[in-house]
Amino acid sequence: MNIKCVIYNKILLIVFLYLLIVLVWVCGQLSVDSSELRFAKLIETSIECQTSAIKNENQLIIFAPSKKIAGTLAHSLCTDDVVAKQYGAVVSYWRYNTTESFEFVGKGIADLILTKNNIMEAFKAETTYNYQPVVGFSDYTAFFISAKEKPKIAKEYFLGKRIGLLDYPTSRSGHILPKQIFKELDINLENLNIVYASSHDALRDLLANGKVDIIASFWQESDAKRFSKNYITPLKNNIAGTRWYLKMPHNNTDLLCSVQAHLLAMSQEQSLHYYKGAQSFWQCDNDVVTFKRDEI
Known part of the structure; x- marks a missing residue:
């Protein structure tokens, strides 16, 4: 009989403690406004901006080698009329280590990416995802x-x-x-x-x-x-210098020419002479968009 009482008392104690924990948790939830909880990102790796087509759920994904380039290009493209006709937002990622671009290229995540031609060749990304060079830098x-x-x-x-x-x-x-x-x-x-x-x-x-x-x-x-x-x-x-590649699963020449214009304009604002010398791969001045050269 004593053993049963001891077991019964332990069960009651456990139930009481459990209910007490639940009660404390509920009180905590009621006393804290969840909207006030904002946890800062420890490592910021992307920036997002909206186009004028805020209801469009499609996103233009960019991968750049630095935060400055990622931010400048994203905000530039978010104001573009052609981009706004196709996307509701531009999301620009950046990494300082070239190897971290492998996933964006290998899985075709990025719509627009600055990388080396040997990386594109290694993943066969040009044939798999139809990445096309848009702007390149000198050898x-x-x-x-x-x-x-x-x-x-x-x-x-x-x-x-x-x-x-x-x-x-x-x-x-x-x-x-x-x-x-x-x-x-x-x-x-x-x-x-x-x-x-x-x-x-x-x-x-x-x-x-x-x-x-x-x-x-x-x-x-x-x-x-x-x-x-x-x-x-x-x-x-x-x-061969690095190149900006645009994923072209469709013959989206309006987007290609618009992106190329923004990249060329951005290159003129760079401090280093090498990055000022960006050259385009496409002729966009005529009614028919044509590829100009295989290499820069």
Whole structure:
């Protein structure tokens, strides 16, 4: 009998505690206005704006390499009449690491994306999703850059050097080409002192601050303020520049020409000479829209 009483009392206690917890939760819900609960995003990775067609549920998806470009392009396209005829909003995503664009290209998520032609080729995205190049940037040359001497393409030169490379494998100038050089020179990567960086700017900071002896990157006009042009050695010339691609499952030439015009206008506002030199792939001045060239 005593055992039954003990068990009964425990059951009553458990039920009481459970009901008490429910009562406290209900009181908490009634005392808090859920509309006031707003949790800030820890990492902001996109921006959205509405077109004049606010009832249209279709969204134009953009993928850009930086927040500034993503925001500028989104707000520009949201005011466009052609875009408003087809979309109710423009959503622009950005990532600073090139590898993070793989999903947007590989799954065809992005309607408009700035990426490299070798990534498009790797995912066969041009044939799978009919991505078309709209605006491209000039070919460039990859270099080994040093702060104190002209780099040599020789096995003995690299041994013992602190070498700065990019930590994402799709970069041609900062990763692919220098590693190809090392392979051609029969250098085991394990025998090299490689320091990886997350961006080309970070590579330049490593070199300027004496953290590395040499980096692999491209040369830009502003580099002359920090380094000597006498201390660069080319790895490869005529590397295809990045391109803006538009997904074209339909022959949507109105959208293509409108997007191209916005991209060209945006390029003129860039501070770097390289990005000012954007060139179009399509002839939109005539009644019939035509493709101008295969490469820029």
